[in-house]
Amino acid sequence: MVLRFVFTVVCLIGGLHDVISRQGCCGPKQWTGVAIQKLGRYDHDLDVASLADISTNVAYDYVAKKISLQQKIHNITTDNTDLVHVIYDFKQKTEYTITNGKVCIATPISGEMWPNCVPEDASHLGTYNISGPVVDVYRVVTPGGATVRFSVTYELCYPGTESLLTSGPVYDLTVSVYENVTKGIPDPSVFNVPVFCHHRQMKTNYTSSTITELIHRSLLSWR
């Protein structure tokens, strides 16, 4: 079981050939990995395009109900690099964004944490073996309106690749490859919230999101 990471599948639509046993596969309840990402952005209103390279250390803990995303974001267009650490604490219903170790924004969240499963409404697009482990590929449209295509390994349901496309006026295409995904949380201190983060509250709206969307949202919050 494993990371269908983001979702649970209903492969009913997707194809009867595969699957029964893998529908709704779930990844580990606790895992870490590195997402290597490329973000292409087109701002329709400003007619400006830009690119960023992102490396995100992900720690996902469904038991503690916490997610840590430690991101190194290199905006290729401006040649600017930022370190952003986002900690989601679903029990305390708060999200913390710490930028370059200095600025912290705490934001209330209202959604539940997504289980590490392929979502019920994901469409199964096929099963592939492309020089590596066999993966199942799915597509899902998230509550936020973004289209996510993602693959999970056939055997363990670990995350493989993802692409996420948001709709305008700012169009973002994020492509991610997960590396070194392992079960368990070797270093729980990644979830520690710096003291200076408290007392900084800002109201926002939150809809529950897949990991991909959370990573994406953290990019937006950094902007």
Ligand SMILES: *[C@@H]1O[C@H](CO)[C@@H](O)[C@H](O)[C@H]1NC(C)=O
């Ligand atoms: C790069 O930085 C510029 C200027 O801050 C910003 O407008 C743009 O959205 C950034 N692009 C990406 C892909 O992060």
Ligand SMILES: *[C@@H]1O[C@H](CO)[C@@H](O)[C@H](O)[C@H]1NC(C)=O
């Ligand atoms: C993927 O395909 C190659 C070539 O057909 C095969 O050797 C390999 O065992 C396959 N991988 C898996 C995990 O089935």
Ligand SMILES: *[C@@H]1O[C@H](CO)[C@@H](O)[C@H](O)[C@H]1NC(C)=O
């Ligand atoms: C994955 O682990 C290997 C071996 O520890 C390391 O060399 C590599 O840099 C890691 N990949 C990422 C993206 O961190």
Ligand SMILES: *[C@@H]1O[C@H](CO)[C@@H](O)[C@H](O)[C@H]1NC(C)=O
């Ligand atoms: C939050 O959502 C509500 C209902 O959709 C909306 O009326 C409100 O303006 C939103 N607030 C913010 C800060 O976006």
